[in-house]
Amino acid sequence: MQDLPESDRGAALAPAESAAAAAVSPNASRASLRLGRVALVVALLTAVLAFYAWFDVRRDARDLRAGVAERLGAVESALSDARSRDSDLGNALRDAQAKIAVLEARLAESQSQQASLEALYRELAPSRDELALTEVEQVLSLASQQLTLAGNVQAALAAVQLADAKLARLDRPQFTPLRRELARDMDRLKAIPYVDVAGISLKLDQTLAALDRLPLARDERLPEAPRAASGASEPAWRRFLRDAWAQIRSLVRVEVSDRPAAPLLTPQEDYFLRENLRLRLLAARLALLSRDERAFRTDLDAARQWMERYLDTRQKSVQSAIATITQLAATPMAGDMPDLGRSLEAVRTLRAAGERASAAPVAPTRTK
Numbered sequence: 165m166q167d168l169p170e171s172d173r174g175a176a177l178a179p180a181e182s183a184a185a186a187a188v189s190p191n192a193s194r195a196s197l198r199l200g201r202v203a204l205v206v207a208l209l210t211a212v213l214a215f216y217a218w219f220d221v222r223r224d225a226r227d228l229r230a231g232v233a234e235r236l237g238a239v240e241s242a243l244s245d246a247r248s249r250d251s252d253l254g255n256a257l258r259d260a261q262a263k264i265a266v267l268e269a270r271l272a273e274s275q276s277q278q279a280s281l282e283a284l285y286r287e288l289a290p291s292r293d294e295l296a297l298t299e300v301e302q303v304l305s306l307a308s309q310q311l312t313l314a315g316n317v318q319a320a321l322a323a324v325q326l327a328d329a330k331l332a333r334l335d336r337p338q339f340t341p342l343r344r345e346l347a348r349d350m351d352r353l354k355a356i357p358y359v360d361v362a363g364i365s366l367k368l369d370q371t372l373a374a375l376d377r378l379p380l381a382r383d384e385r386l387p388e389a390p391r392a393a394s395g396a397s398e399p400a401w402r403r404f405l406r407d408a409w410a411q412i413r414s415l416v417r418v419e420v421s422d423r424p425a426a427p428l429l430t431p432q433e434d435y436f437l438r439e440n441l442r443l444r445l446l447a448a449r450l451a452l453l454s455r456d457e458r459a460f461r462t463d464l465d466a467a468r469q470w471m472e473r474y475l476d477t478r479q480k481s482v483q484s485a486i487a488t489i490t491q492l493a494a495t496p497m498a499g500d501m502p503d504l505g506r507s508l509e510a511v512r513t514l515r516a517a518g519e520r521a522s523a524a525p526v527a528p529t530r531t532k
Contacts, residue, residue, distance in 0.1 A: 294518050296334055300327040300342075301511045304504055311501040315361070315455045321353040324504070342510040352502040361452060364492055368449045371485050375438050378485060379476040437474055441467055457497035464493040
């Protein structure tokens with residue numbers, strides 16, 4: 165067949181192909197039938213799935229619409245509540261603003277009244293510094309009076325120390341000049357010798373009280389002459405003669421003395437002597453209080469000379485009085501008392517500055 169031409173070859177093959185096609189057609193019909201069934205099943209499954217998906221989507225959409233509607237209802241309710249609360253808050257805010265305005269007006273009024281009261285208080289009630297300066301001025305005035313009138317250095321020193329301690333507790337720098345003056349005054353007071361005025365006055369009072377009991381020189385009592393011892397077996401007539409002779413001898417007494425004769429004073433002169441001694445001692449005490457050293461020593465020396473001349477110097481009471489007067493006359497007296505004028509002037513200057521500062525007007529504070 166390989167040697168046949170092309171046309172003859174095709175004619176020979178055609179019946180063979182038609183026979184093959186007839187043999188294959190039953191198989192093809194069965195395959196297409198199976199394919200149609202499969203396609204139908206697939207289509208049914210697809211339809212079922214599509215229906216299920218559509219139903220599920222519709223159910224989800226329904227649920228979604230219900231949830232959205234519920235949420236929208238809740239949102240609307242919350243919005244309504246919010247609008248109600250907003251309205252209430254707006255009303256409360258307006259009420260609060262009105263109350264705040266009223267409070268601000270009252271606060272401004274109270275601040276104005278407080279400023280007025282503070283100004284009035286500063287005018288009527290002094291501050292702590294002003295009170296301290298007032299007390300210091302009073303203390304220094306008392307100390308100056310003690311120095312001027314009584315010469316009491318210890319009391320004046322204590323007063324100045326008290327004033328300095330009070331200023332030290334306040335610890336203000338503006339008080340430094342005043343404390344410097346107080347320190348200078350304390351040094352000057354400490355340099356003054358101490359005079360026990362009370363003790364000297366007491367001794368003078370004791371001497372004054374004993375003046376009336378001091379014996380005079382004209383009343384001097386000489387010791388009695390010793391009597392001769394009489395024997396127990398001595399006759400009576402001899403004892404009588406001895407006693408008579410002793411009485412005769414007592415009528416006349418001869419004494420050899422190196423002292424001048426005691427002046428004889430009448431009772432009236434005796435009274436004036438004691439009163440003059442009393443006046444001298446009182447004058448000495450007055451001179452002591454007035455710090456007149458010359459008059460003090462002069463009066464004591466005159467009183468001592470009178471005692472030595474007119475009183476019985478052999479008696480212990482007279483000797484004690486003369487010794488007391490001599491000791492008092494030798495007591496050193498204080499010189500000129502220091503002056504506290506500079507300290508007082510410093511205190512008054514500070515008080516005047518404080519009064520000027522408190523008299524200045526104070527602007528009331530304003531609220532924003």
